Amino acid sequence: MSDSTSKLQLPRRDFLRGGASATAGAVLLGATAKLASGAAHPGGSDEIKVAVIGCGGRGTSAAAQALETKGPVTIVALADAFADNVERAHQQLEAVVAKGKSEGNELLADSKLDCPPERRFAGFDAYKKALETDADLVILATPPGFRPLHFEAAVAAGKHVFAEKPLAVDPPGVRQFMAANEQAKQKNLLVAIGLQRHHDPRYVETIQRIHDGEIGDVVATRVYWNGGGVWVRNRTPDQNEMQYQMRNWYYFHWLCADHYVEQHIHNLDIGNWIHGKTPVRCNAMGGRQVRTSKETGQIFDHFAAEFTYDDGTKMFSQARHIPNCWTEVGEAAHGTQGVCEVSRFRMEGRDGRWRSRLPGVDAWHQEHHDLFAALRRGETYNEGDYGAEATMTAVLGMMAAYSGQDLTWDEALASDQSFAPGLADYTFDSTPPVLPDGDGRYPVPMPGKTKLLTA
Numbered sequence: 001m002s003d004s005t006s007k008l009q010l011p012r013r014d015f016l017r018g019g020a021s022a023t024a025g026a027v028l029l030g031a032t033a034k035l036a037s038g039a040a041h042p043g044g045s046d047e048i049k050v051a052v053i054g055c056g057g058r059g060t061s062a063a064a065q066a067l068e069t070k071g072p073v074t075i076v077a078l079a080d081a082f083a084d085n086v087e088r089a090h091q092q093l094e095a096v097v098a099k100g101k102s103e104g105n106e107l108l109a110d111s112k113l114d115c116p117p118e119r120r121f122a123g124f125d126a127y128k129k130a131l132e133t134d135a136d137l138v139i140l141a142t143p144p145g146f147r148p149l150h151f152e153a154a155v156a157a158g159k160h161v162f163a164e165k166p167l168a169v170d171p172p173g174v175r176q177f178m179a180a181n182e183q184a185k186q187k188n189l190l191v192a193i194g195l196q197r198h199h200d201p202r203y204v205e206t207i208q209r210i211h212d213g214e215i216g217d218v219v220a221t222r223v224y225w226n227g228g229g230v231w232v233r234n235r236t237p238d239q240n241e242m243q244y245q246m247r248n249w250y251y252f253h254w255l256c257a258d259h260y261v262e263q264h265i266h267n268l269d270i271g272n273w274i275h276g277k278t279p280v281r282c283n284a285m286g287g288r289q290v291r292t293s294k295e296t297g298q299i300f301d302h303f304a305a306e307f308t309y310d311d312g313t314k315m316f317s318q319a320r321h322i323p324n325c326w327t328e329v330g331e332a333a334h335g336t337q338g339v340c341e342v343s344r345f346r347m348e349g350r351d352g353r354w355r356s357r358l359p360g361v362d363a364w365h366q367e368h369h370d371l372f373a374a375l376r377r378g379e380t381y382n383e384g385d386y387g388a389e390a391t392m393t394a395v396l397g398m399m400a401a402y403s404g405q406d407l408t409w410d411e412a413l414a415s416d417q418s419f420a421p422g423l424a425d426y427t428f429d430s431t432p433p434v435l436p437d438g439d440g441r442y443p444v445p446m447p448g449k450t451k452l453l454t455a
């Protein structure tokens, strides 16, 4: 992995305390430190076996990218809540492997899909069955509401993990992830997180220059995910309420949190990386102006937040899902001696104008090259701390906007507010934790009224 060797590991006690001593930059536990003999890759062969849990768009792409890394990779299990998604993923991955071999793609030469029907699992408990296989590594790409549960189970089963962001939807979930991540470190399990900007050398170079003082001391950052919105999966007559919410997961807090967490986490993560720490407090506002239909569940369509770090520096954030408005997905930093357009990889600072000349990479693919190479080299590798910090930053902003309160990191992280109590026991026959009213509308947070710090 290219970007992470110079940063500090975040001790858990600092994370739990929040603020000053936390660091949110790229974190890797000493890329050159070797794992205990045989721990990185049990079995002694070159083959790395992978199970996929959550076989939708991202899970399938991540599996394809894992297959297309150096050395033999075999997908041995596919697990999803829905059988049709398992079968679609299987077909797509078959096509990826076949195309790669027919085109002579060397990275796919020794990789394969070996998922007979008995290793294709559906249902809420599909993840358990995937974890019972002899997979070395699991890709976790369900909606984020399940991430802490699945991550904890994967670590307990002794699997290396690639986990998509976000890592949780609420503070208890963040704490559950962090506790399991400590277990992963103790067990020498590799943990990669889908915050792929850390694997783009241009981000690494640009942020390193900021840390080297090229724009002086950072005073403030600005981070944005302003876009038009995402898909809606309409209700069908054959669905019960649980099946509907599971399909249309983006719009329910217990499955997604909100777009502020699900998407904007990428930009908030960059802000924390630049500041080198996590914020100590946040005030925010937001609401839903165009996202008013029954199909758009509970989430807001716009947010604006002001985060404060323990040194008084600020991160200003905007996230919007409203069509036909100004769009921007990126980050900028202001320092005492200059300004950096971080996501455009250029700055004007004490040495004048500069922009990165490094070639861009497909960072979604690169993160798999880096993870699998580290696994083959027997290195320690853990991105879980900065992943959890970015998740908690996003959850803090969401909670501040929903409640309309100025919240501290510590009080938010300590909150027992869970969007899905008893999640581990849910089935398709369960009543979801939120239900529509008589008009088919779901409860939407109301600033000034919504309380988000107690269970």
Ligand SMILES: NC(=O)c1ccc[n+]([C@@H]2O[C@H](COP(=O)([O-])OP(=O)(O)OC[C@H]3O[C@@H](n4cnc5c(N)ncnc54)[C@H](O)[C@@H]3O)[C@@H](O)[C@H]2O)c1
Pocket (backbone or CB within 6 Å): 053, 054, 055, 056, 057, 058, 059, 079, 080, 081, 082, 085, 123, 124, 126, 127, 141, 142, 143, 144, 146, 164, 165, 166, 194, 195, 196, 246, 262
């Ligand atoms: N890093 C990135 O740039 C990036 C890009 C896209 C998505 N993502 C993340 O990937 C995750 C998945 O997003 P997506 O776009 O692939 O969504 P998706 O709806 O296409 O896929 C999610 C899949 O998970 C399955 N699923 C739901 N609950 C499950 C459970 N309990 N057990 C097993 N399977 C379950 C769904 O049936 C579905 O097939 C999200 O966390 C998202 O934020 C990251």
